[in-house]
Amino acid sequence: MTMAGYTNFHADKISSFIEQLFLKIGCNPIDAANIAKVLVTAELRGIPSHGLMRVTDYIALWKAGRLNSKPDVRIIHETPSTAVIDGNQCAGMIAGLKAMGTAMQKAKAVGTGWVSVQNSNHFGIAGYYAMMALKEDMIGICMTNANPLVAPTFSVDRLLGTNPIAVAVPAGTEPPFVADFATTPIARGKLDLMHKKGLKAPFGFVQDKTGKPSDNPNILTDGGAILPLGGDREHGSHKGYCLGAIVDIFSAALSGAGFGPFVPPSVAYLPLIKDAPGLGTGHFFGAMRIDAFRPAIEFKATMDQWIQTFRKAKPAEGYEKVLIPGDIERELEEKYAVEGIPVLNSIWEKVNECGKEFDIILEVEKV
């Protein structure tokens, strides 16, 4: 069923469109296919803010000379269980795939692998990389810093990104546990949506330029900031601030990427900061081989028991069931694979405008 204002597209159709676009800007076929795969996976999992609509930002960054379509992504330092990768200003997916692959190789050899990345760009959804570990019976971990929108507790300055954390854990007969969440109560994209719809934001999402609570979803354009997870100090925003800071330190201080306020914007219309310390956006990846701790079959039986225990928990009044992290995204992925991916018509028009410059069109078809 297609929702009003949306058109449904087959995943393959969107993937092919994105792939062609990145080929046109000079990516090699493998990189172009990988970039498309990560963006389409976000669409399939119901996270369109990290999907098709992002291509216009990547193309604009490439035009501005801030994204390298022919990067030399390479390991610049390593030990048996660690590595640092220089992304060479790549689209973040290229560094992300190499980094997670490296972490998994190291986990095969010595039990775990941990890779920090410098000089990268936005890499799509963190969950994609964490989930790569599942097929090898490993736990996958992924985090990234992002351009600064979040004020630390007690401050008005925007010093942290929404810095997400993703953790994927294999199970046996149950589907895997897949957590992928920003370390803020809300993502930037959802604030924009509220503003467009003329809605107020619930208190606890943002503050104004003086640090007072605000319900204006557009307050970021007037010096406001997103709050860390927890909202205010009383409700533990200092814990959200800690989480965002840890993601930033692992992603940037370990790799030499830009940290905190020095993470480059992921959109070309915001200028780069002059003389910023560090190189580009930073990410952090981890892989832990299950059988480096315990036979995988035993662990997976425990995870099945864990998932079943939580799934059968008594729901609160007015709620139907308790969810396991990853449930919603997995169910959408199954649905959209059959019904097609709903794309907002305004986004479809915008990406086609971008595509037309390169003689590529995302055509409507009967899904």
Place this chain on the structure above:
Amino acid sequence: MTMAGYTNFHADKISSFIEQLFLKIGCNPIDAANIAKVLVTAELRGIPSHGLMRVTDYIALWKAGRLNSKPDVRIIHETPSTAVIDGNQCAGMIAGLKAMGTAMQKAKAVGTGWVSVQNSNHFGIAGYYAMMALKEDMIGICMTNANPLVAPTFSVDRLLGTNPIAVAVPAGTEPPFVADFATTPIARGKLDLMHKKGLKAPFGFVQDKTGKPSDNPNILTDGGAILPLGGDREHGSHKGYCLGAIVDIFSAALSGAGFGPFVPPSVAYLPLIKDAPGLGTGHFFGAMRIDAFRPAIEFKATMDQWIQTFRKAKPAEGYEKVLIPGDIERELEEKYAVEGIPVLNSIWEKVNECGKEFDIILEVEKV
């Protein structure tokens, strides 16, 4: 200066009292000294809920045969970068110190070390173990599961503990970054304090037995539950639920400890669950050698810059300054080392009651 209702004690005095007590129940001198060290460090850092008052719980668990004062704490599985440790029902500090030491040894050898622990008990403050890594120019990570008080989002069942996460990061001229926080808006101890003072709890801390928001700090005694960090679904409690779940999985599913609702109570007056899967309380430890990623001197210069950038952020109206994780605890540690540790008189009386059984008294002295 001594606050009304409190008596100040030298750290050494408290430490000696605790040490003697654990010697009396059969601990060897090294274990007794280590247990005292971890508990007194909590007092010094202003976290009395994890300090002296805990000794009565440990002694009661020992009396009930649920804490082994002569444990054989040993590695039961390992790879170059990982290990699983069986705590043999020890006081958690004994397993914690061995596990963090093992993680650091492995980090020396292959860059990082990761250790999951089964069959342990409450280990005090997570930050203690994370901070052990600092002197070796490593990042220290520590987490633990805990007895179930927290309901996952949409549920009324208490399936998770307040499951804390601690991360300690070395800096250069600046003091280290030390985050140590529960994955809930509030700790159990603070709710008890509010109840004793006849105060209401702010909404967002707890829910009643039907899952409705509650401001009753004593609601846990009537089927209520603590909420995950974020408070409600709208403000991201599903993210706090994810965090608590990740801590539980790393601590228990990787080690074979009791998970979620099957974590044994850390107090003897609550019975053990019959036929619970898994063994005891679980913990998880990590150590990452800085120079496995980047020369330590470069990293520390970046951390100094990070800390200075955040410290000089503009405060929100009504606030004096932005804090770096660890600031408050470090300042208290300096103050209490000089002025003595303030101990609530009722706690002092309670631990002396326990001590008297073993002919040990914590005497008042002029600090």
